[in-house]
Amino acid sequence: MRGSNLRVKLKLNYEEIAKGVTKNIKVKKYVPCTTCSGSGAKDKGSVQNCGTCGGSGQVRRVQNTFLGQMQTVTTCPTCNGEGTTVTAKCTSCKGEGRVYAEETVSIEIPAGVQEGMQLTVGGRGNAGERGGPAGDLIILIEEELHKELHREGLNVAYDLHLSFSDAVFGTQVEVPTIDGRAKIKIPPGTQSGKVFRLKGKGFPGVNSYEKGDQLVQVNIWTPQNVSAEEKTMLEKLGQSPNFKPHPDKNGKSFFDKIRDMFS
């Protein structure tokens, strides 16, 4: 009899998913009994050939039908097809041939896995009774949320907050990515809502050579508290025609951007 499958959840962070990782996880499961090597017998002498089937594990039956003699082969009911019977049971496993224990399993996770994906590791589930083959170990992938980055399929989204003066004068900033930090040049006059695309800085496809991008959206910080002096300066600046909004008619709308962002 084959052992049952075992399911475990495995939480991975973005960095681990981006590169792939080898994880050693502790699993509680049935493992073959080392005392009896999985036979379930107390010793070699207590394993006997099954008297019903003579050790073949199968029984043949001959039936006379109107079509003539028909032979059917079925699993031996005495030994359940094992071919042997145990006269004295192993005391460690009570004859089951397996014991419940904790085992460390090393699993190679390929790059690009996603939340909800299942990986099957053949033969690493519960051991079967009396030397039966083990079931499979099924790993259910869970994604750990990132403090700053947000996954959207193969792409990664990041909100960049810029001061008003940096947006006016332009600057160079460093942003986090799933693979270290990346530099972005912010040109002078950058508008809030502008999206910069870092090509190939997203997640790899798990079964392809595809790679996503990182999308960096600019958010310009509006001061929420200003001093009396700052207030006077801003009021004065507000009079200047340069400070009156005059959006480019050809510029993309909010809706166009949302559509483009993850396409």
Ligand SMILES: [Zn+2]
């Ligand atoms: Zn045993």
Ligand SMILES: [Zn+2]
């Ligand atoms: Zn038998």
